[in-house]
Amino acid sequence: MRILHTSDWHIGRSFHGHSTLPALREVLDALIEQVRENSVEVVIVAGDVFDSSTPPAECYTLLTDMLSGLADAGAAVVVTSGNHDSAARLGFQSGLLRAGIHVRTDPATVDAPITLTDEHGPVHVYGIPYLEPALLRRTWPGEKLRTQHDAIAHAMGLIRADHASRGGRSVVVSHCFTAGVDPTPGLERDIQQGGLDVVPLAEFAGIDYVALGHIHGRQQLAPTVRYAGAPLHYSFGEADKPRGSWLVDLSATGEASVTWLDLPVPRRLVTIRGTLDELCSAAEHEYATTAWVRAEYTDATPQRDPLRRLQERFPFCAAVVHAPERQHERDDQTYAGRVRTARTDVELIGAFLAHVREGEGASPAEAELISEVIEGRTVAEAVA
Incomplete structure (x- = not known):
C-alpha cells in the first residue's frame, strides 16, 4: 500500500501579519498532484490542520477543497486533530464528508482503526488525536493520566490489544513530541520539550509505520517513525528546513520503504x-x-x-x-552616577547616551553636533 504522510498544515496561520492562505493553497495543490502522479492510496494528515481552535470561514473552505482534491486524486484520507485544532470543530463535519475521508478527533476511538485493503490484505490505520491528559478522565476513567506520556502509553496499549486480535499490517498516526526530535524554537507550542511530556520512542515499537505530527521540520526518529513537518515555512527559524512529505510503500509483510517528496516553496x-x-x-x-x-x-x-x-x-x-557588530562591555556605573559626574550640559547628554547605549557615549560627530546645539541655545538665551 502506498501512503503519503503530511502534517501541520496550520490553515489560517499568519506570517508577520501576512495571510498564508494563498501560498498554502498553492503548495497543497502541488501535493494533490503528487498524490495523483504517484498513485497514492492513502494520505495521512497528522494533526494541526488548523492553526487555531476558532479558524475563520475561509479556512474551512480551503480544507474542504483540499480534502475533496485528495479524494478526487484517488486517495483515501485520514486526518487527526492536533494541539492547535479544536477537536470538536474539526470533527463535527466528519459525518458529512464524502466516503473515503476519515477525521479522527475522539480519544475513545483510538482502538477502532480505519481498515483499508490492497492486494496483500488489510492495513489498519489507528488515528490518535492530540491527547490532553486533563480531559481524558471521562474517556478512560480510573486511569492515572498526568502527562502526554501517560496518555500515549495508554492509547498504544489499547491499540496493541486491538491489533493483536485483528492481525494484518498497522499504521499509527499521532500528534505529540517524541524523544529525539529537534524542535523549531517558538513554534511548537503547548507540548513541553523536556520533562514528563516527552513521549519515549519505545511507545511506538512494533508498529509497521508511525506518522507523527507537531514538529515543523522533517525528522526520522527510526526507519519507521517519522515527522513530515509543515508544508510551508512559518518562521525564519524554519528557513533551512525542506518542505515536503514522506511517500511510504508498505509491503505485503509490513516493511516500509520511505522516500521524500519535495514541495514547492512559494517564496523563500x-x-x-x-x-x-x-x-x-x-x-x-x-x-x-x-x-x-x-x-x-x-x-x-x-x-x-x-x-x-x-x-x-x-x-x-x-x-x-x-544587531550591532560591536558589543560594548557594561560597566557598573549607574545612570545616577553618570549624571552626578557630568560637569556640563554636553557631558550630561553624553552620560545619557552612554547609559542607553550600554556604555557607548557620543561619537565625535555627535559630540560636535551636541556642542553646536548647546552653544547656539546659550547664545540665544543671552540675546534674549
Whole structure:
C-alpha cells in the first residue's frame, strides 16, 4: 500500500501579519498532484490542520477543497486533530464528508482503526488525536493520566490489544513530541520539550509505520517513525528546513520503504546582515528582493525607520533586528552616577547616551553636533 504522510498544515496561520492562505493553497495543490502522479492510496494528515481552535470561514473552505482534491486524486484520507485544532470543530463535519475521508478527533476511538485493503490484505490505520491528559478522565476513567506520556502509553496499549486480535499490517498516526526530535524554537507550542511530556520512542515499537505530527521540520526518529513537518515555512527559524512529505510503500509483510517528496516553496525566506546603508544599496543583497526577508542591521546605534527604508528595496521585508557588530562591555556605573559626574550640559547628554547605549557615549560627530546645539541655545538665551 502506498501512503503519503503530511502534517501541520496550520490553515489560517499568519506570517508577520501576512495571510498564508494563498501560498498554502498553492503548495497543497502541488501535493494533490503528487498524490495523483504517484498513485497514492492513502494520505495521512497528522494533526494541526488548523492553526487555531476558532479558524475563520475561509479556512474551512480551503480544507474542504483540499480534502475533496485528495479524494478526487484517488486517495483515501485520514486526518487527526492536533494541539492547535479544536477537536470538536474539526470533527463535527466528519459525518458529512464524502466516503473515503476519515477525521479522527475522539480519544475513545483510538482502538477502532480505519481498515483499508490492497492486494496483500488489510492495513489498519489507528488515528490518535492530540491527547490532553486533563480531559481524558471521562474517556478512560480510573486511569492515572498526568502527562502526554501517560496518555500515549495508554492509547498504544489499547491499540496493541486491538491489533493483536485483528492481525494484518498497522499504521499509527499521532500528534505529540517524541524523544529525539529537534524542535523549531517558538513554534511548537503547548507540548513541553523536556520533562514528563516527552513521549519515549519505545511507545511506538512494533508498529509497521508511525506518522507523527507537531514538529515543523522533517525528522526520522527510526526507519519507521517519522515527522513530515509543515508544508510551508512559518518562521525564519524554519528557513533551512525542506518542505515536503514522506511517500511510504508498505509491503505485503509490513516493511516500509520511505522516500521524500519535495514541495514547492512559494517564496523563500532569507536573513541578510550588514549596516542599514549596505542592506539598502549593496549589490550582494539583490537576490533577496523577491524573498521574505529578515534584516539584521549592524549599525552601532538604532536607525530611524529601518523597516520603511528596507521595504523600499525588499517589498517582502517582514522583520528587522538591530544587531550591532560591536558589543560594548557594561560597566557598573549607574545612570545616577553618570549624571552626578557630568560637569556640563554636553557631558550630561553624553552620560545619557552612554547609559542607553550600554556604555557607548557620543561619537565625535555627535559630540560636535551636541556642542553646536548647546552653544547656539546659550547664545540665544543671552540675546534674549
